[in-house]
Amino acid sequence: MAKRILTALIxxxxxxxxxxxASATTLGDVKAKGFLQCGVNTGLTGFASPDASGNWSGFxxxxxxxxxxxxxxxxxxxxxxxxxxxxxxxxxxxxxxxxLARNTTWTINRDTALGFNFRPVxxxxxxxxxxxxxxxxKSALELSGAAVCVQTGTTTELNLxxxxxxxxxxxxxxxFEKLEEVNAAYDAGRCDVYTTDQSGLYSLRLTLAAxxxxxxxxxxxxxxxxxxxxxxxxxxxxxxxxxVHYALVGAEDFGITQANVEEMKKSANPDIQRFLGVxxxxxxxxDLGLENDxxxxxxxxxxNYGEVFDRNIGTGSPLKIxxxxxALWSKGGIQYAPPVR
Amino acid sequence: xSIDATTPSGKDKPAGSILNDPKIRGIIYQAVTLLLLVxxxxxxxxNTSENLKRANIASGYGFLNGxxxxxxxxxxxxxxxxxxxxRALVVGFFNTILVAVAGIITATIIGFLVGIGRLSKxxxxxxxxxxxxxxxxxxxxxxxxFFWYSGVLAxxxxxxxxxxxxxxxxxxxxxxxxxKPIFDSGSQFILLALVIAVIGSILFSRYANKKQAETGQRxxxxxxxxxxxxxxxxxxxxATGMPISFDVPVAGKFNLTGGSVVGPEFLxxxxxxxxxxxxxxxxxxxxxxxxxxxxxxxxxxxxxxxPGLTTRLVVVPQAMRIIIPPLTSQYLNxxxxxxxxxxxxxxxxxxxxxxxxxxxxxxxxxVSIWIVVYxxxxxxxxxxxxxxxxxxxxxxx
Ligand SMILES: N[C@@H](CCC(=O)N[C@@H](CS)C(=O)NCC(=O)O)C(=O)O
Numbered sequence: 001m002a003k004r005i006l007t008a009l010i011x012x013x014x015x016x017x018x019x020x021x022a023s024a025t026t027l028g029d030v031k032a033k034g035f036l037q038c039g040v041n042t043g044l045t046g047f048a049s050p051d052a053s054g055n056w057s058g059f060x061x062x063x064x065x066x067x068x069x070x071x072x073x074x075x076x077x078x079x080x081x082x083x084x085x086x087x088x089x090x091x092x093x094x095x096x097x098x099x100l101a102r103n104t105t106w107t108i109n110r111d112t113a114l115g116f117n118f119r120p121v122x123x124x125x126x127x128x129x130x131x132x133x134x135x136x137x138k139s140a141l142e143l144s145g146a147a148v149c150v151q152t153g154t155t156t157e158l159n160l161x162x163x164x165x166x167x168x169x170x171x172x173x174x175x176f177e178k179l180e181e182v183n184a185a186y187d188a189g190r191c192d193v194y195t196t197d198q199s200g201l202y203s204l205r206l207t208l209a210a211x212x213x214x215x216x217x218x219x220x221x222x223x224x225x226x227x228x229x230x231x232x233x234x235x236x237x238x239x240x241x242x243x244v245h246y247a248l249v250g251a252e253d254f255g256i257t258q259a260n261v262e263e264m265k266k267s268a269n270p271d272i273q274r275f276l277g278v279x280x281x282x283x284x285x286x287d288l289g290l291e292n293d294x295x296x297x298x299x300x301x302x303x304n305y306g307e308v309f310d311r312n313i314g315t316g317s318p319l320k321i322x323x324x325x326x327a328l329w330s331k332g333g334i335q336y337a338p339p340v341r
Numbered sequence: 342x343s344i345d346a347t348t349p350s351g352k353d354k355p356a357g358s359i360l361n362d363p364k365i366r367g368i369i370y371q372a373v374t375l376l377l378l379v380x381x382x383x384x385x386x387x388n389t390s391e392n393l394k395r396a397n398i399a400s401g402y403g404f405l406n407g408x409x410x411x412x413x414x415x416x417x418x419x420x421x422x423x424x425x426x427x428r429a430l431v432v433g434f435f436n437t438i439l440v441a442v443a444g445i446i447t448a449t450i451i452g453f454l455v456g457i458g459r460l461s462k463x464x465x466x467x468x469x470x471x472x473x474x475x476x477x478x479x480x481x482x483x484x485x486x487f488f489w490y491s492g493v494l495a496x497x498x499x500x501x502x503x504x505x506x507x508x509x510x511x512x513x514x515x516x517x518x519x520x521k522p523i524f525d526s527g528s529q530f531i532l533l534a535l536v537i538a539v540i541g542s543i544l545f546s547r548y549a550n551k552k553q554a555e556t557g558q559r560x561x562x563x564x565x566x567x568x569x570x571x572x573x574x575x576x577x578x579x580a581t582g583m584p585i586s587f588d589v590p591v592a593g594k595f596n597l598t599g600g601s602v603v604g605p606e607f608l609x610x611x612x613x614x615x616x617x618x619x620x621x622x623x624x625x626x627x628x629x630x631x632x633x634x635x636x637x638x639x640x641x642x643x644x645x646x647x648p649g650l651t652t653r654l655v656v657v658p659q660a661m662r663i664i665i666p667p668l669t670s671q672y673l674n675x676x677x678x679x680x681x682x683x684x685x686x687x688x689x690x691x692x693x694x695x696x697x698x699x700x701x702x703x704x705x706x707x708v709s710i711w712i713v714v715y716x717x718x719x720x721x722x723x724x725x726x727x728x729x730x731x732x733x734x735x736x737x738x
Pocket of ligand 1: 155197201
């Protein structure tokens, strides 16, 4: 019968029965397994999508690879679990995945009641609207009476309700569980409007039958700080996942790239030496539970933050998203990493 | 015990070895099983609560009073994002009931028609009915739902090209829009008139039956009942100065505004469940009719009863006894299959519950509510059908 109930039941059952094994640390578990189980999207081009032979790529996927590289020195030691917006939290809670790297908004509810931990924001986003150009709509404030397609289990459906209520607009929500279903319904004209994170809209527009017939409205109606999430209660693991992001940003800050990382090891700059773990008697990696050259391994695997961004969703990709808020703090954005020291 | 002692086996039993007593052994087995079961449930419960604590997830049903914050596409009761989670669940519950009841009624009608059609002497009707059954019975219900949903969406026009139907109704890919009645003061009398008409109809048909039994005379029951049911409310409507007005759908910027709308999600789920379940009901009906011994209708014919009457008064009442029990399980299936609604975005209990589960993380609580609700729905359906079955059972003389 309902697959939905089944997944939930299994989730509940896993919580009830499985379990005792989780007494070890997540890092220990991952090392023992020999791979990282990473929760990603079911397929959002640029963020996480499988190609024809099942190889995953994307911005979020590179985070999975970076974590695996930091632990194993090998970015291929990852197994991916595609999760819908709704399934992602049970998957993380039940221990089915070790980390969720899946355009997930950091909210207080998820950080507390759902039992997760968030810290680094790897993409500062906000919610937007996409419409058909033929509707001649120029602003979201003209959308009263529209049918709006939205995916359930997201902050998106909550922001949507709040925005229309605050602006006294009527709308008719058309809510689906799976991304493909929302896409198909919007493409078939079931809705006038598609709403989700702006980054998602850029990606989804490319999958529509005629991308040029659609436009993204200027309004951004929410703050969507997206970042990796882990279960509460394992500070070491939380630190590792957080510092993988800070290493990526730090590398961009230092100008360390996938191409020049070996070169940079010879740098005379003590900050860079410490960052790359070549300082004498350093404990910069072992304190995290990793090797001292963990940052080198990450950069060799995926490059620095800027490279990851450009390759997957920025100028080097079909999505062509501007860095905007996600530029380094020194370049007018707000991406900022604490010092490695 | 006293009986046991007098039976030969009781006498022969070697004293002392209680374990050989099948009765005592039975009790021991049952006690051990019960103990194991209780221990297992206890272990699961303890483990669950411990794991929930470890995962820092709160438990309990208090969250149901929280503000839902999300909107629902279709609701039979007043609901907004300011309503509580509890109310959102009730909205989903009513939507489940709506599609289940509508589906059960339609599936029964189609199922009976097709089932009787399969026994028809008309070659075309019999073959068409057979094809219907074989096609729908052999496709998974989810596919049938997708078929209707994409079919419905593909065929229906965009809102700008809405097709106008009689009575100010319109259909487009946003659903079927129809005038919404607005009840002004005075309309309660119309409801009253309807109630009186229903009671009057029941009394009249009882009287007519009695009269026929006594005198053999038949009264025009159908026409009288129809006249009562339609005429009386209509008369009251005019007498009270036409207190019901209609909010008619009109073209708006994006879609028609005003009136009531039944969305394509409901339409396709309803059609899919009805057509799918009808194929099973058709087979049950066919089996039921076949199950009535041929001698019965031959006897009726021999007594000079016309074929139509034979079917209605002799065959069908007996067939019903065979049909009702499996019919019940089809009704239960339809109700449970309605939870596939989520695939096409119809806001049923599973869909709204799932959203709440996701927003609050209260998986165990929501799943328990699902289980209790579906169990209650199934048990009530069974109860009603059992009552109906008892009523239909042959009165043995
Ligand atoms: N950032 C929002 C929305 C995230 C989200 O799930 N977005 C959708 C639409 S772009 C998505 O990625 N769906 C992909 C999937 O379900 O596989 C959240 O965390 O709730």
